[in-house]
Amino acid sequence: MIICYNSLKNMRKKNHAFLFIFLISSLTVAGCSPLQPKGQKAKPERGSKVKNVIMVIGDGMGPQQLGLLLAYAKQAPHSVIKNGTTAFDRMMQEGAVMGLSMTHAANVLVTGSAASGTQLASGTAAGLKMIGSDKDGNPTVTILEQAEKLGKSTGLISDTRLTHATPAAFAAHQPHRSLENAIAVDMLNSGADVMLSGGLNNWIPQEANDSNSAVHNELIQITDGAVKITSKRKDSRNLLLEAKKKGYTLAFTKEQMTKANGNVLGLFASSGMDNGIKATRTKNAAQRTMPTLKEMTAKGIELLAKNEKGFFLMIEAGQIDWASHGNDTGTLLHELLKLNETLEYVLDWAADRDDTLLVVTADHETGGFGFSYSANDLPEPVDLPGKLFKERKYQPGLNFGNPEVLDRLYRQTLSYGEIFGQFDKLPQKEQTPAKLAELVRRNTAFQITEKQAARILETEENPYYVQGHKKLGLKTVPKIDVNAAFFVPNKNGARQNLLAIEVATQQQVVWATGTHTATPVLVFAKGPGKDAFGQVMHHTELGQYAINALMNK
Structure with missing residues (x-):
């Protein structure tokens, strides 16, 4: 999908070139190898010890997508973001560091979410489409599994579905991301204490597709009719019953989630959860049954924080990627707003703590998004009061966007x-x-x-x-x-x-493609161990730094 929206075809290249010059010049560049960690360890700040690690992933969120959020917050005449300050501004104001991470999978230029998620989860180079596997096909040890070995609680939250590539990469081990029925079994056996997302259809038996079956009617009852009952399984295995036997409380609505205690498995949609636009429009609706990403995050932290040894939590704003695949700028904006309010909550919770490392990044960039100027709809010449314009009107000659x-x-x-x-x-x-x-x-x-x-x-x-x-x-x-x-x-x-x-x-928008790009992504880190992330790195290094911080190495 090579496209040029405007008559000025070279503007896209100039736009991206400027972006990277700015980003790279703003960072302290340390030498790094393409896929292997350099050996630098994330060391806690003096007098502090890492108890909790929270990793927030904006799937598909490159610097360009983040630029849309910042532009809306600071330039939109009627922005809903108070004072034009995003959660990312706040992180930097509160002492976060910013780095830049390359995302490519092993032996290729571009990554997919499965490989990239695996690299973030394990610090190990991964092959395309693999879940929890190194590039040679061997199971990796993920940060979630490391946390469990330390006696910490663990959680996975996503607004896509639980068996989707990113959450799966932290708790499953499969040769291909499409094996979501098998991934669901791995997730159930992972030992994760809190799992909140969509994707019910990979957890219920194939008999549920028969609307006259007993299991279909039972599922309607336990879900309060809030989730469409369809199954993608090819067997009669009911993972919900297995989850209950393992001690999980099941939740299918916001109300059920709110009341839940202990280990919780929440599946709030048949497949993906509500997109950003619907989430915005229904946020204050009394009849809403699906929790927001922020509400799932709040519940997850509430439950995980009860463990005195600490916790690891991965939160994914996964539909940034979906909007970018569709080149859907309006929906993309709402997905970013969804992430922004979720990150605000996390920052509020961690505000007075010195034991929590927060890492915010993306698995890759999707779409090659950007605002651009054009020769269309040129603005009319206007008078300016300045001395230089006493004898001429002001007219830039191009449409730079209102x-x-x-x-x-x-x-x-x-x-x-x-x-x-x-x-x-x-x-x-x-x-x-x-x-x-x-x-x-x-x-x-x-x-x-x-x-x-x-x-x-x-x-x-x-x-x-x-x-x-x-x-x-x-x-x-x-x-x-x-x-x-x-x-x-x-x-x-x-x-x-x-x-x-x-x-x-x-x-005033350009999109380079409908797929992923190799654009390096931004990394924000706040809390003990943050300094390791303030450099140019690769996602394998980022993942290893997070693991080192969790283990206080």
Whole structure:
């Protein structure tokens, strides 16, 4: 999906080049090997000892995504973030260090979430798609498992599903991330004390798909009807019953989670949990049954902190990645706001503690996001009071973007995926360009014409890969490779990316791709042992520093 949204095709390159010059010049660069830890150990600060380690992962959150959050907080005319101060600002104000981490998996330029999560969890180089495995296929020892050996409590929280790549990498060991039914068994046997996420369909027997079955009706009762009952298992194994035998309290709603004590397994959606837009719009709704990422985090910390020996907790804001895959800037903003409020809670909890290391990072960047200027919708010349403009008007000559667009992004009411979901539910004869244009207009603060909608709906004949090359003005289009990084083989995914192309100039946005990039990600660390993270490193080193800190090495 090589795309150039504006007529100034070179602006994207300049934008990213400036970003990296700024980032790298802001850091103290220490030499590092590509995949092996340098041997530097995270040493607690004098007079303090690490009791707890909390790792917060924004899946797909590169510096560019973080830039969207900061721009909204500080420039949006009606930002919902008080005083324009994000949790990341607050971390730095409270003495955090910032580093930069390379994310690539073993022997490749780019990573996937499974390999990257494994590298963060174990400090070991991993192969693509592997879960809890080193690059040669051997099970790794994760930071969660190290914490258990020390007698600490452990927890995993995600707004995706519990068997998804990132949480799985901390507690499971499988040759491929797609083996989610087997991963669920590993998670159950991991010994993790608190597990809160979505993904019920990997935990219940295949008989649950029969709406007349006893197990289906029982599940409706115990979930209070809050979770869609479908199973992806190919056997009759009921992992919920096994969890109860192991002493877990089961939770399927916010209320059940709030009342739970001891070890808790919370599964609040059949697959992924609510996206950022829905989470924002329903946050204060009395009838809401699904907990927010912040609420899951609060409950997790409440339970884990009861252990006098301390705890390890991984919190994933996983749908930043999903929004970025779809090039869905409005939904991305809400996912970042979801992470921001969660991190604010963690900072509040840890504010008066000197025994907790907090590490915030990403597994990789997704989409190559950025704001950019263009030659579209040029602003009119204006008079300025300054002496230099007494005899001429002020006119930059390019459209550098009005911050008002940030408020418009916030006003989006459905994700791109949901827009196309509604479109596909219409009778076939109503699935017209005019209807798609109406849905976009109704659910975003941006508009597309029927002609633009028609281009989007030509996905199969005019794939994203082909359209990207045409927009670049290339006379010949390379043969489509469905495995190519710039091609989205999923029809619905491709339509989301195509919609992003059509609204890009209105949003002042560019996206480089619909997949992952090798962009290094930011690392924020606060608390004892933080100084080890203030450098350029690789995710294997980051993971090892976290393990060293946990073990007070």
